[in-house]
Amino acid sequence: ATPEDKGLELPAHLKGGGDFVVRDESVIDSSSDDEPWWDGVYDTHISDASEKELDLIDACKDNDIDTVLTLIGDNIQQSEVNLDCRVCIGHPGPPKYSRRRRTVMYENSPFHICCEEGHLDLVEYFIKREECNFHTTDMELRTTLHSACERGHVQIVKLLLKEQKVPNMLSETDRLGRTPLFLAAQKGQLEVLKLLCKQTYRRKPDIDAKADNESTPLIAACRNGHLECVKLLVEKGANVEAEMDKGVRPLMASAIIPDEKVSVELCTFLLTNNTQKAELNAVDHNNRTAFFFACQEENFPLVMYLASHEELNMKIACGSAFTGQEALLQKKNKEIGFWVRDLQRTRDKERKDKIERANRELGMKNEGPKKKQLINDDEWKIVKEFKKGRNLDVLDVLHYPGWEKKNWARDEFNEDQARKARERKEMEEELKRAAEEEERAMKERMELEEEQRRRKKEKEERLTRKVKKK
Incomplete structure (x- = not known):
């Protein structure tokens, strides 16, 4: 049964008169008879794209400047082409439908396509004409600067920043909360990243701007293994202890990379750089x-x-x-x-x-002070301390009258003193061996330096004789 048979009225933009009418069973989202079959595309505005506008979009994709100039003409007021036209993907057949977003997918505007594809001449032409909408976004809410940074088109990024047709374009975010600088770091576009970090047309971008998942450009660069981008961001003051929504930090993101060599290089830099050193034992929320x-x-x-x-x-x-x-x-x-x-x-x-x-x-x-303290104590306290095993190294039988009579204590004391003497002797021998090894190493180093100087001198003498002979 059609919607008209059920007594339901089609939206105006889905009625006849356009280039196409959506009647594809694949867009039915509900099996309920109370909901119309066009549920999900209700807020979709399908434009009646003319053939010239379709040709304009194709020419922008192919960087065909002559066709673009012919279609637009000198006077935009008399032109039949809309520079801000948006065409459904799949036109003139059934449109491509996104179930996740519950909407029809659209092509970008001609100016956005030129910025995304890196067609510098066309971008300069559109900016010079000043007759199109420069603040356009794609289905992911990415602006023209987002697309140029993600693709690594340095000259287009420089031109967009210079012209400043859109205010605060550096701080705008896409559907996932990512700034242009974030996308450049995520994709490893080093030259674009350098340009964004040093540009001073109005104000510098936030180098630690977080996306919706609390990730920062530094974490994104670490997660994708872009070492040079990581070095640049840390040099510019990025926070090496920034946390994502689950507590993951740049060092942890570097450890997850499948490439073992890149992972070691990233962790080495984060732990040894002179700007900021990462915390080795830091933990995430788990x-x-x-x-x-x-x-x-x-x-x-x-x-x-x-x-x-x-x-x-x-x-x-x-x-x-x-x-x-x-x-x-x-x-x-x-x-x-x-x-x-x-x-x-x-x-x-x-x-x-x-x-x-x-x-x-x-x-x-501390042997001296403890010894004097025990000598002044009474006999019972000294015996008590000795039996508990404390301060055995500070007892001296010569300074305590009557101590020799306690044979049971004297033997244990002598054994303990002998053990401590052996340990002290072993420690002294170890220190002596270490000093001898250090002296031997220094001597070998001096001999090596002397040998190098001798060889250098012989080489100079040979060169001198050779020059004199010539």
């Missing part, structure tokens, strides 16, 4: 670190690089209580998982030894 993402992606070169930093905390577990090592073992990558486990154990042992060594050194420094 308590995941960049190291966890590297383990999850099985990026062994990046895992090794991040693990080379002593400040890395490999024991941080995500919201599912998995650490990086457990994530690797869960993916059945035992080789990397066991390597991370062994490295973690080695780090823990080194950290424990370092703490014990520092405590011993601190005890040796």
Whole structure:
């Protein structure tokens, strides 16, 4: 049954008289008899595009300047062509319909097409005529500057910024909240990005402008592996600790890249640059670190690089209580998982030894004051301290009368003193060996420098003799 049979009236723009009428069963969105079959295209304005306007759009796509000049003519008032015409995609047949947006899809305007395709001569011509609408958007609400930045047309971007036909064009956003600078960083258009960052026609764009998902241009550049764009944005002051809606930061976005080499280069730059250094142990909203993402992606070169930093905390577990090592073992990558486990154990042992060594050194420094304090105490307090195992290195039997009678304590004290003497001797020998190795290395370096100077001198002498001989 047709809509007329059901007693429903068609909208004016869908009645006869246009170039086409939408009667395609594919646009039926509802099986209810109470809703019209054109539901979803109700707000669609289908233009009656003339053949000349279709030819104008085709000429703009093909960069055919002669055809454009012929169609528009010298006097736009007498021309039959609308410079702002919008044609449905699929014209003159059934239009292309978007179920997600519930609307018919349209071609861009001629000026927008020229900016998107990079036809500089036509863009200059339209701007010079000043007879079309420069503030046009496509189906994604991208302006002409958005399209030119995304495609990397530097000269067109420079021309649009110079003419400033649209105010505040640098801060306008598309359907996803992305600025022109965001799209340039996302697509890796380095030259366009340089132009946008240094342009001073009115005001500079917000380098940390966030999209609807809270992503920034720096995060987008990291996520797509554009190293040079990342370097430029960080140099211009982009925030390396900016967070997306789920807490993902630039360092984490760099760790998710499938390309292992690019991922390592990005993380190296973010952690070692002189402008801003990223936080290595930062976590997202699910308590995941960049190291966890590297383990999850099985990026062994990046895992090794991040693990080379002593400040890395490999024991941080995500919201599912998995650490990086457990994530690797869960993916059945035992080789990397066991390597991370062994490295973690080695780090823990080194950290424990370092703490014990520092405590011993601190005890040796405080030996004098503690010793004097215990000598002035009574006999019972000294014995009590000794039995509890505290301050054994500061007791001195020669300064306490009657201490020799307590054989049970004297033997233990002597053994403890002997042990501490051995440890002190081992530490001194270790320091001595380190000093000898350093001295040997310095001597070898001096010999190498001397050898280089000797060879340089011999080379100069040979050149001098050769010149004299000539």
